[in-house]
Amino acid sequence: MNIVKKLLEKDNYNLQELTTLLKTEGEERRLLYARAAEIKAQHVGRKVYYRGLVEFSNVCGKNCHYCGIRRNNRNLTRYNLGDREILDAVKFAYDNRYASVVLQSGEIESPGFTDRIEKLLMGIKKTSNNELGITISLGEQTDDVYRRWFSAGAHRYLLRIETSSRKLYRKIHPDDGRHDFDRRLECLRSLKDLGYQTGTGIMVGLPFQTIEDIAADIIFMRDFDIDMVGLGPYIEHRDTPLYQYRDQLIPPEERFHLAMKVIALLRIIMKDINIAAATAMQAIDPLGREKALMAGANVIMPNITPGKYRDSYKLYENKPCTDEEAEDCTSCLEARIHMAGDEIGYGEWGDSKHYPRRRGNDEPVSGQR
Ligand code: SAH
Numbered sequence: 073m074n075i076v077k078k079l080l081e082k083d084n085y086n087l088q089e090l091t092t093l094l095k096t097e098g099e100e101r102r103l104l105y106a107r108a109a110e111i112k113a114q115h116v117g118r119k120v121y122y123r124g125l126v127e128f129s130n131v132c133g134k135n136c137h138y139c140g141i142r143r144n145n146r147n148l149t150r151y152n153l154g155d156r157e158i159l160d161a162v163k164f165a166y167d168n169r170y171a172s173v174v175l176q177s178g179e180i181e182s183p184g185f186t187d188r189i190e191k192l193l194m195g196i197k198k199t200s201n202n203e204l205g206i207t208i209s210l211g212e213q214t215d216d217v218y219r220r221w222f223s224a225g226a227h228r229y230l231l232r233i234e235t236s237s238r239k240l241y242r243k244i245h246p247d248d249g250r251h252d253f254d255r256r257l258e259c260l261r262s263l264k265d266l267g268y269q270t271g272t273g274i275m276v277g278l279p280f281q282t283i284e285d286i287a288a289d290i291i292f293m294r295d296f297d298i299d300m301v302g303l304g305p306y307i308e309h310r311d312t313p314l315y316q317y318r319d320q321l322i323p324p325e326e327r328f329h330l331a332m333k334v335i336a337l338l339r340i341i342m343k344d345i346n347i348a349a350a351t352a353m354q355a356i357d358p359l360g361r362e363k364a365l366m367a368g369a370n371v372i373m374p375n376i377t378p379g380k381y382r383d384s385y386k387l388y389e390n391k392p393c394t395d396e397e398a399e400d401c402t403s404c405l406e407a408r409i410h411m412a413g414d415e416i417g418y419g420e421w422g423d424s425k426h427y428p429r430r431r432g433n434d435e436p437v438s439g440q441r
């Protein structure tokens with residue numbers, strides 16, 4: 073107990089200290105969460121920002137070994153929302169004062185896709201009188217594509233590193249020249265250089281992953297000086313190659329707490345970044361996202377994808393709220409967030425406070441409604 077208490081008085085850690093903190097249980101673990109909550113209140117406040125999440129297509133050119141919508145899975149219906157449907161979902165976010173949206177899909181690299189997204193981004197800005205903030209999460213693309221989407225109005229990008237261990241990255245992706253750790257790193261660098269608020273993250277509890285790997289992931293995110301994090305537990309999916317290792321996984325509850333501990337440690341170390349309480353947290357624990365808010369997270373991405381498509385965007389099993397419509401989520405979520413003791417920053421972009429600071433400029437880069 074004493075060692076952990078002493079560590080919690082510090083705000084930066086080496087690999088070994090992180091490993092110790094990642095192994096905490098019971099009262100020590102509670103203290104870790106409480107410390108993160110305190111730092112959150114001090115540095116970013118007790119406000120939660122919404123990003124309306126539109127999972128607009130499950131068509132994917134990639135074959136990640138963990139993901140339910142990987143190209144080789146024939147066991148699902150592929151869909152691709154029309155522009156009208158996407159803009160309607162975005163309008164729902166705007167009308168409900170979410171202030172930001174996230175566009176996410178499988179990864180497609182093609183001139184047609186680039187053009188379509190560029191037009192959509194401009195459409196979203198137009199639909200919302202330039203008021204909605206836009207995050208995109210569309211995988212690895214060239215510098216030029218990232219630049220075009222930035223110019224068209226996206227200002228945040230989420231691209232998870234998944235794991236900072238080159239060796240583990242290799243094991244969870246096919247070795248076909250299209251799933252390359254160095255390319256992922258290059259993409260992250262390019263996003264940062266272009267001026268995006270850059271978000272990354274990992275899956276916690278992957279097969280073959282050690283506690284030391286996760287400690288190294290935290291150091292990676294610190295040293296890469298990211299602005300935002302989205303992370304959650306790995307959840308097995310039966311139609312994927314990694315499913316064969318399901319017996320080797322740590323139990324879901326432990327995976328959940330491990331993800332909570334990573335969130336808490338990132339909050340303690342990085343202080344002013346934005347941290348999303350990922351939907352995968354809720355897949356394990358019905359109150360998972362609210363618990364994450366109490367351990368340092370400050371962003372929630374309510375799913376605003378039209379209900380009829382939700383069942384087909386199953387990256388993992390047990391995905392919550394796949395039978396709901398966006399309206400159902402709003403009031404349910406609001407009550408849950410108040411229960412966690414936070415308030416919702418309606419109408420505010422809630423940009424990462426870390427971004428202007430890391431760029432050596434304390435002027436906010438974006439406005440409020
Ligand atoms: N195609 C884009 C965005 C969609 S996937 C991309 O890959 O970046 C978004 C995230 O879902 C991935 O980064 C991955 O971390 C997560 N994911 C995929 N399969 C998962 C699983 N089985 N369990 C938990 N998270 C998963």
Ligand code: SF4
Nearest residue numbers: 132134136139142178
């Ligand atoms: Fe495609 Fe993303 Fe899933 Fe990989 S994680 S298969 S890129 S949707």
